[in-house]
Structures are given as structure tokens and as C-alpha cells.
Amino acid sequence: MYCLGRLPYRWQMSLGRQLGRLMGRIGKSRKHIARVNLSLCLPELSAAEREQLLNRHLEAVGMAMMETALSWWMPNARLRSLAQVDGMEHLQAALQQGRGAILLIGHFTTMLVIARVLALHTSLHATYRQYKNPLYQAMYERVYRRRGENIAHTDMRAMFRALKKNEALWYAPDQNYAGKLSAFVPFFGVPASTITATSRIAKTSGAPVIPVLAQRLPDDAGYRITLQAPLEDFPGEDEVSDAARILRLIEGHVRQIPEQYLWVHRRFKTRPPGEKTVY
Numbered sequence: 019m020y021c022l023g024r025l026p027y028r029w030q031m032s033l034g035r036q037l038g039r040l041m042g043r044i045g046k047s048r049k050h051i052a053r054v055n056l057s058l059c060l061p062e063l064s065a066a067e068r069e070q071l072l073n074r075h076l077e078a079v080g081m082a083m084m085e086t087a088l089s090w091w092m093p094n095a096r097l098r099s100l101a102q103v104d105g106m107e108h109l110q111a112a113l114q115q116g117r118g119a120i121l122l123i124g125h126f127t128t129m130l131v132i133a134r135v136l137a138l139h140t141s142l143h144a145t146y147r148q149y150k151n152p153l154y155q156a157m158y159e160r161v162y163r164r165r166g167e168n169i170a171h172t173d174m175r176a177m178f179r180a181l182k183k184n185e186a187l188w189y190a191p192d193q194n195y196a197g198k199l200s201a202f203v204p205f206f207g208v209p210a211s212t213i214t215a216t217s218r219i220a221k222t223s224g225a226p227v228i229p230v231l232a233q234r235l236p237d238d239a240g241y242r243i244t245l246q247a248p249l250e251d252f253p254g255e256d257e258v259s260d261a262a263r264i265l266r267l268i269e270g271h272v273r274q275i276p277e278q279y280l281w282v283h284r285r286f287k288t289r290p291p292g293e294k295t296v297y
Contacts, residue, residue, distance in 0.1 A: 022084060023091025027100060030084045031238045038080025042073065049076065052281035054297055059206035060276070074277035075127075081234065082127035089134040090161050101135045105245030108228050109140060109186065112248060117224040118181030121245070122216070123232065124192045124268035125280040132232040132243055133188055134161065143180035144188040145171045172197075174215065181223040191216050191261070192268050196288040203262040206269055211288035217253030217260035227252055229267055233275045 022030065042049055052075055056068045063071065088097070112119035121136070123129065136142050146168060149155040159168050169176040169187075180187050192205070195213040202209040220227050226248035233242055249267075253260050272279045286296050 019087040020091050023087040023089075027088070027096075027240070028238045030088055031081050034081030034084035035077040036080065037083055038077035039073075041080060042076040045076075048079075048282040051284055051297055052076070055281045055283075055285055058208050058286065058296065071277055072281075075279075075281050078127045078234070078278050079280075079282060082130070085128065085131040089131045090157055094138055097131075097135060098138055100240035101132075101243055102241070103135070103139060103243045103245070105247075106139060108245045108247055112226040112228060113140075113184055113186075115224075115226070116184050117226075118184050119186045119248075120181070120216070120220060120223075120225050120227045121186050121188050121230050122227050122249075122264065122267075123188070123190050123230040124271055125190050125283060126232060126271075126275070126278050127280055128232050128234050128241065128278060129190065129280075132230075132241065135241065135243060136186075136188070141185040142188050143169055143177075143185060145169045145173075145177065145190070147171050174219070177219055178223055181219075181225045187219075187225070189216065189219075191264060192285075193283060194285055194287045201258045201261060202290050203258060203265055205265045205285065208286060209290050209293075210265065210286055212261050212265060214257040214261045216264055217257045221253045229271075231271050231274070234278055 022033070025033075049072070052072055053068070056063075056072060060068060060071070109119055109121070121142075123132070133142065133144055146158070148170065149158060169180065177187055191213045194211055196211050197213070199213055199215045199218070200211050201214050203212050204210070205212070216227070219225070228248050229246040231244045231246065235242055252263070254263075284297060289295060
């Protein structure tokens with residue numbers, strides 16, 4: 019991975035696409051999950067159109083694997099030159115209020131490299147789920163703790179601590195979650211078990227919530243990261259309505275770059291009472 023992370027960027031992305039095509043041939047279970055997700059979320063597409071999108075998505079997953087290597091090993095100057103960051107004024111204005119900022123993003127295939135890029139611009143505390151592979155976990159902590167703390171997705175105290183220090187919290191609430199702080203809210207019209215803690219974190223800390231749209235550009239041109247204006251009238255009075263609002267926002271981002279969303283995740287693993295598994 020060290021060697022891969024030092025290759026020219028276009029070579030990395032080309033290898034990533036080939037890796038994704040290979041995964042499409044041997045990774046049958048993940049391919050099945052992505053195919054089911056696409057059929058549930060994008061029924062307006064024909065079967066042939068969804069299959070074409072699935073193939074592009076698998077290439078994006080392969081590129082994400084290469085981006086893991088480059089996010090670990092690419093020198094800062096090279097990485098910075100690959101990304102255009104817009105909207106930093108929203109983060110700066112939020113931090114001037116002294117209550118930190120919540121950078122809200124969906125689970126896209128570019129997440130790791132985008133987090134590394136943003137960490138070059140600000141102190142960034144990233145929430146994540148513990149990785150099963152201890153070597154991968156050790157590398158993740160080594161890379162991302164340089165400019166902030168790595169926070170378990172269930173560690174609310176650490177999140178509040180980061181915001182109290184008036185720093186940015188990297189937060190992605192759109193994966194399947196079946197804990198106490200969850201509810202079924204629509205995602206592409208399908209009930210999805212979703213964490214409702216976002217509005218609680220925002221309400222308790224007073225931190226503005228800034229949506230982030232990050233995309234891998236065509237023709238291996240790098241990345242564009244857009245920090246949007248903070249959400250108005252957030253949080254509201256109802257945590258479930260807030261969670262639904264967040265998923266609508268992420269859904270809008272997904273529709274712009276559908277192949278780059280993490281369709282291989284079992285987003286609808288937890289079903290409402292009485293419903294059978296979709297996978």
C-alpha cells in the first residue's frame with residue numbers, strides 16, 4: 019500500500035477501476051447487496067440502467083481502495099493539489115461562534131481521502147466504527163489523529179469534548195443503526211433504521227451543522243469538496259423529523275453522483291417489525 023500510495027494519481031485510479039471490475043467478478047455477496055439497494059432506491063431506472071450504474075459503482079469502490087493507500091501515504095503537498103475546497107468561509111464563520119462545527123456527510127466511497135484533505139485545512143475529529151482488522155485500525159488511527167481525535171461513533175462524550183474545544187466534528191449518520199437512538203425514516207422512500215443523535219449533538223453543543231458534498235471528478239481530475247451553508251432552523255423540535263431531513267439532504271447528494279455512494283453497505287439490514295430481510 020505504501021508503494022501504491024506513491025504512484026502517479028492517474029495510475030492509482032486506473033488500477034482502482036480494474037480492482038473494482040475484479041471485485042465485481044469475485045465479490046458476489048457485496049455485488050448482490052449493491053444490486054438490491056439500487057433496485058430499492060432507484061426503481062425509476064430500468065434494469066439495464068441499474069446494472070450499468072452498479073458496474074460504475076464497483077469501479078468507484080475499487081478506486082476507494084486505492085484512495086485508502088494514497089490517504090495513508092501520499093505527501094500532503096501532492097494531496098492538497100488534487101482537491102478543490104469550496105465554502106471554507108462557512109466553517110470559519112461557524113468556528114467564530116466558539117461552539118465548534120458538525121461537518122455532515124454521507125457514506126460515499128471518497129470518505130477517507132476527503133477526510134484526509136479536510137484535515138489539511140482544519141483540526142478534524144472523525145467519528146468511525148472500529149475496524150475488525152487490527153493493522154488497518156492502527157493505520158487509520160496513525161493517519162487521522164495527526165490533526166484531531168478519532169472518535170468511536172457511539173462515544174458522545176468525546177464528540178461534545180471536540181466541539182467544546184471549538185473544532186470540527188466529521189459526522190456521517192446515514193448507515194444502518196439499530197440502537198436506542200434510532201428510528202425508521204425514509205431513505206429514497208424506503209424505511210431505513212437511522213441514528214437520531216445528530217440533532218441531540220447539535221442542540222446540546224450549539225454547533226452549526228454544515229453539509230459537505232464531496233465528489234470524485236471525471237477524467238481523474240481529483241476531487242471537489244463543497245462545504246455548504248449551515249442548516250437553518252436545525253435542530254427542530256422532533257429528532258425523528260430532523261433525521262428524515264438529514265436523509266433527504268444526503269439523498270439529494272447521492273442523486274448528483276449515484277455511482278459514488280456506498281451501495282455495498284447493507285443500509286436496510288434492520289427492518290421494521292414484521293418485515294422480512296431484503297438481502
